[in-house]
Amino acid sequence: MTQIISNLNKTALVVDRPIGQDNPPLLLPNTHDVSQEIPTQHVLQMSDFAVDWDDKLTDKQLDTFVTDGWLIIDDVFNSTALLALQAESGFVDYRDAELTAGVRISDIRGDRIRWITENFFAGYYYLQSINALASLFNRSLFAGIRHSEAHYACYPTGFGYQWHSDNPAGRDERVISAVFYLNDNWEAADGGALEVVDKHGTHHEVMPVANRLIIFDSDLRHQVQIAHRQRYSIATWLRRDDAVVLFATP
Numbered sequence: 440m441t442q443i444i445s446n447l448n449k450t451a452l453v454v455d456r457p458i459g460q461d462n463p464p465l466l467l468p469n470t471h472d473v474s475q476e477i478p479t480q481h482v483l484q485m486s487d488f489a490v491d492w493d494d495k496l497t498d499k500q501l502d503t504f505v506t507d508g509w510l511i512i513d514d515v516f517n518s519t520a521l522l523a524l525q526a527e528s529g530f531v532d533y534r535d536a537e538l539t540a541g542v543r544i545s546d547i548r549g550d551r552i553r554w555i556t557e558n559f560f561a562g563y564y565y566l567q568s569i570n571a572l573a574s575l576f577n578r579s580l581f582a583g584i585r586h587s588e589a590h591y592a593c594y595p596t597g598f599g600y601q602w603h604s605d606n607p608a609g610r611d612e613r614v615i616s617a618v619f620y621l622n623d624n625w626e627a628a629d630g631g632a633l634e635v636v637d638k639h640g641t642h643h644e645v646m647p648v649a650n651r652l653i654i655f656d657s658d659l660r661h662q663v664q665i666a667h668r669q670r671y672s673i674a675t676w677l678r679r680d681d682a683v684v685l686f687a688t689p
C-alpha cells in the first residue's frame with residue numbers, strides 16, 4: 440500500500456489531529472509582524488466558504504468557457520476555508536479508486552481518493568459552495584445541473600492519471616468537471632500538471648496550485664502528468680442526473 444504523508448508539512452497550519460466542530464483548526468494570521476503571530480481558534484462556518492461566483496466569473500469568462508470548454512478561477516476561497524480544506528486533505532483516510540468493470544485501474548490512474556459525504560467537515564462546505572456555482576451555470580448557461588459530487592484525491596509521488604474523459608463510453612451524466620487544488624508552493628519541476636485538450640484541439644497545461652479551480656466540459660480529454668511530489672486536490676463533478684442517496688455503512 441502506498442504511504443500517504445500529511446499535506447500539513449507544506450501548509451502553515453497548527454493542527455495535530457483531524458479537525459472537526461470539536462477541534463477547529465488553529466490558523467496563523469497572515470502577517471509578517473512576529474509579535475502578532477498568535478494562532479486564533481476559529482470555528483468554521485458555511486459563511487467561511489461563501490463565494491460570490493457572480494463576482495468571480497465575468498460574462499466574458501463565461502463566454503470563453505462556452506467557446507473553449509474550460510476556464511481557470513484563481514484565489515477562490517478566503518484563507519480560512521483554504522487552510523481548512525488543506526488540513527482536512529492531510530487527514531483523509533484515502534482508499535484505492537474502485538475497480539471499473541472488474542478491471543484494475545491502477546495502471547491508468549494512480550490517485551487515492553475519498554468521496555466527500557456529510558461526514559466531512561470542510562469538504563462538505565466546499566460542496567455547498569460548488570452547488571452555488573452550479574446554480575450560476577444553470578441560470579446563465581442553462582446547464583441543467585441537478586447535483587454535485589466530489590472526492591479528495593492524493594497522487595503519491597511517481598503517479599498520474601492517463602488520458603481520459605470523465606464520462607465513460609455511452610454515458611453523459613457528468614456535465615462539468617471542476618478540480619480544486621490544495622498544494623502550496625507547487626513548481627513546474629514538481630510535475631503533476633493537468634493537461635487539457637480544449638474544444639479547438641489545443642493543449643493546455645495547468646499547474647495544481649493552491650486555491651485554483653479549473654472547470655472544464657466533462658467530455659474534454661485530459662490527463663494528469665506524473666507528480667514528483669504528493670499532489671492534493673478535490674475532483675468535483677456537476678451532474679445532470681438525480682442525486683444518488685448514499686446509505687451509511689455500519
Ligand SMILES: O=C(O)CCC(=O)C(=O)O
Pocket residue numbers: 600605618632633647661662663672674
Ligand atoms: O487532478 C486533476 O487535475 C484531474 C483529475 C481527474 O482528471 C479525475 O479525477 O478525473
Ligand SMILES: [Fe+2]
Pocket residue numbers: 603604605616661
Ligand atoms: Fe478526469
